[in-house]
Amino acid sequence: MSDAARHEALIDTLGAELTPVRRLPPPWRRALGWLLVVAVIAAVMFMHYGAHTMLHRWAAAPDLGWAACGAVLTAVTAVLAALVLAVPGRPTAWAWLPVPSTVLWIGASGLGCLRAHIPGMPVMDLHGANDCLIFIISFSIPLSGLLIWLLRRACPLRPVLTAVMVGLASAAASASLLEICHNFDAAATDLLMHALAVAIVVAANAAMGGRLLSRA
Amino acid sequence: MAHSPTFDSLTFGDAWVLLRGLPAREPGNPKAVSTETIHASEQADRQRAAWMAAAQAGDQRAYARLLTDSVALIRAVARRQGVAVDALDDVVQETLLTVHRVRHTFDPTRSYDAWLAAIASRRAIDALRSHGRRDRREVHDERAYDMHADRDDASAETERAQQAGRLREAIDALPPGQREAVEQLGLRERSLAEAAEHTGRKTGALKVNLHRALKTLRDRMNGES
Numbered sequence: 001m002s003d004a005a006r007h008e009a010l011i012d013t014l015g016a017e018l019t020p021v022r023r024l025p026p027p028w029r030r031a032l033g034w035l036l037v038v039a040v041i042a043a044v045m046f047m048h049y050g051a052h053t054m055l056h057r058w059a060a061a062p063d064l065g066w067a068a069c070g071a072v073l074t075a076v077t078a079v080l081a082a083l084v085l086a087v088p089g090r091p092t093a094w095a096w097l098p099v100p101s102t103v104l105w106i107g108a109s110g111l112g113c114l115r116a117h118i119p120g121m122p123v124m125d126l127h128g129a130n131d132c133l134i135f136i137i138s139f140s141i142p143l144s145g146l147l148i149w150l151l152r153r154a155c156p157l158r159p160v161l162t163a164v165m166v167g168l169a170s171a172a173a174s175a176s177l178l179e180i181c182h183n184f185d186a187a188a189t190d191l192l193m194h195a196l197a198v199a200i201v202v203a204a205n206a207a208m209g210g211r212l213l214s215r216a
Numbered sequence: 217m218a219h220s221p222t223f224d225s226l227t228f229g230d231a232w233v234l235l236r237g238l239p240a241r242e243p244g245n246p247k248a249v250s251t252e253t254i255h256a257s258e259q260a261d262r263q264r265a266a267w268m269a270a271a272q273a274g275d276q277r278a279y280a281r282l283l284t285d286s287v288a289l290i291r292a293v294a295r296r297q298g299v300a301v302d303a304l305d306d307v308v309q310e311t312l313l314t315v316h317r318v319r320h321t322f323d324p325t326r327s328y329d330a331w332l333a334a335i336a337s338r339r340a341i342d343a344l345r346s347h348g349r350r351d352r353r354e355v356h357d358e359r360a361y362d363m364h365a366d367r368d369d370a371s372a373e374t375e376r377a378q379q380a381g382r383l384r385e386a387i388d389a390l391p392p393g394q395r396e397a398v399e400q401l402g403l404r405e406r407s408l409a410e411a412a413e414h415t416g417r418k419t420g421a422l423k424v425n426l427h428r429a430l431k432t433l434r435d436r437m438n439g440e441s
Contacts, residue, residue, distance in 0.1 A: 003305040010309055010427070011283040014316045016420040020274035021320040087321055088338075089331035155318035157338040 027083035030150055034079050037146060038173045041139075045180045054180055063112045068179045070105025074098050074172035082147060082165035086154035086213075095161055098168055105172065106195070113188045132178060132190060136197035139174035140167075144201070148209050159213035160206050167205030171198040261329045269324035282328075283312055289329060290336040297340035303347065310339045313427070346438070386436040387429075394429035397422050 024030075058065035077098040084094045147166045156162040175194060264282055271279035287308055294307040314335050322331050387398055400411035401422065408419045415422070 003308075006305065007287055007308055007312070008284075009423070010312055011280055013420045013423045014283065014312065015276045015280045017418070017424065018271065018274060018276050018279050018316075021272050023272055023323070024321050026323070087323070088318070088334040089327065090334075155314075155321045155335070157334055 024087070024154055027080060027087060030083050031076070031080045034143075034147055034150060034169075035076060038075065038143065038177070042177055042180065045177060049181045051180075054182075057182075061112065063108045067105055067108035067112060068176060070101050070103075070108055071172045071176040071179065073101035074105050075169050075176055077101055078165050078169035078172060079147065082151060082162050082169060083154070085158060085162045085165060086151045086156040088155050088157055092158065092161070095165065098165070098172075102168065102172075105175075109191050109194065113191055130193070132182070133193045133197045135178050136171060136174040136194065137200060139177055140170040140197075140201040143170035143173055144205055144209065148205075148212055151213055156213045160210035162213055163205045163209030164202055166209050167202030168198075170205075171201040174201075261327050264328040265322075265324050265326070268319065268322050268328050272319060272322065272324075283315070286312070286315070286332055289332055293333050293336040294340040294343070297337055297344065299340050299343055300347075303343055307336065307340050307343050309427070310342070310431075311336045313424075314339060346435070383433070383437065386433050389436075390429050390432060393417075393421070393425045394432065397425035398429045398433075401426050 054068075058068070081094045081097045084090050085092070144166050147169060148163075151162060151166070175198070264285060267275075267278040267282040267285075271282060290308045290311045291304050294304050295301075299307055311332075315332065318335070322328065387395060390398065396415055396417075397411075400406050400415060401408070406414065408422060411417075411422055412419045417425075
């Protein structure tokens with residue numbers, strides 16, 4: 001069979017099995033869906049822990065507030081970037097979208113270690129820092145899973161880059177949630193554990209999520 | 217809709233290459249890339265977007281026209297990625313299958329050409345990678361072929377048996393629909409109509425399944441997972 005005839009045969013076949021499809025909603029609407037799940041978890045946590053501790057920390061040390069803002073913004077921008085990148089033909093430059101907020105998040109957290117400690121608030125020991133690591137990773141797993149499921153409905157042509165965005169979004173969302181019940185002043189061990197948790201989540205997503213998405 | 221005369225003589229692939237400023241200009245006419253041409257190709261892009269929107273709603277005629285129209289662009293993109301001429305048509309087939317599978321991701325308010333070019337470019341890269349892997353694994357030693365006697369060679373016999381075994385395993389590992397297509401059409405050599413009658417599937421579905429199965433088998437036998 002000549003190549004032109006081969007294409008014609010395939011086109012006929014595909015045409016014959018054409019069924020109407022439901023168009024994928026725009027990335028921002030799908031991003032809102034995922035963020036809504038995070039917001040519901042946050043609301044439950046606020047009901048349980050109240051906002052008092054968090055606001056006290058922020059009032060005493062504004063840099064912690066800035067770091068939290070950075071984490072929330074990173075979750076929002078990274079999830080949007082992941083969903084946009086999963087639509088063919090959209091520019092790769094979207095991957096830069098979460099970079100400024102990530103810089104704010106990491107920068108402000110780092111500055112937190114340099115200033116004087118908040119009076120009356122415990123500084124984290126290694127045991128507490130371990131809890132942070134476990135918290136971030138265990139919240140990231142279902143959040144990443146949900147996002148990967150959403151992305152598999154689309155067509156991520158750059159699976160690894162998309163998976164890195166998935167990791168960043170879920171790690172940032174988990175760190176934002178941690179902020180609600182985080183009754184500690186920032187310390188180098190704490191920052192280190194956060195950074196380690198984020199790195200683990202992003203790397204695991206790039207390795208496993210990339211593979212899951214490439215078969216989507 | 218009245219097309220400009222320039223557009224009528226322009227193929228889709230040419231228009232796309234022109235849009236991206238590649239050296240497709242006529243030597244004697246440096247101003248060949250007129251705004252009129254660009255305007256025409258934008259209009260053609262919008263037309264294709266409209267066809268795809270209709271196809272998403274189930275319009276088979278619009279879909280067939282769109283896919284036929286897309287072949288030239290896919291080839292142009294694959295060529296630009298450096299795919300060899302004899303492999304271009306495999307990229308076209310793979311791209312058409314992907315387009316079919318992910319047609320719901322197209323947003324009709326955006327460019328169809330950009331959407332298609334992104335998919336074609338990814339499939340072209342896949343083709344280049346799989347060729348690269350194959351070339352690295354296969355050793356071309358002309359002298360070895362000449363000096364090696366095939367006759368009465370027990371190891372060649374064993375190798376053939378092993379290969380047949382591997383093929384059998386690969387076929388067994390296929391998803392049920394694909395395995396059925398290979399067994400009916402490939403191994404039992406039934407015609408499409410007979411196979412359709414025997415399995416109760418549409419001939420179209422059988423053809424697509426066979427195509428996918430052959431691709432999977434090719435990949436497996438070439439050592440990919």
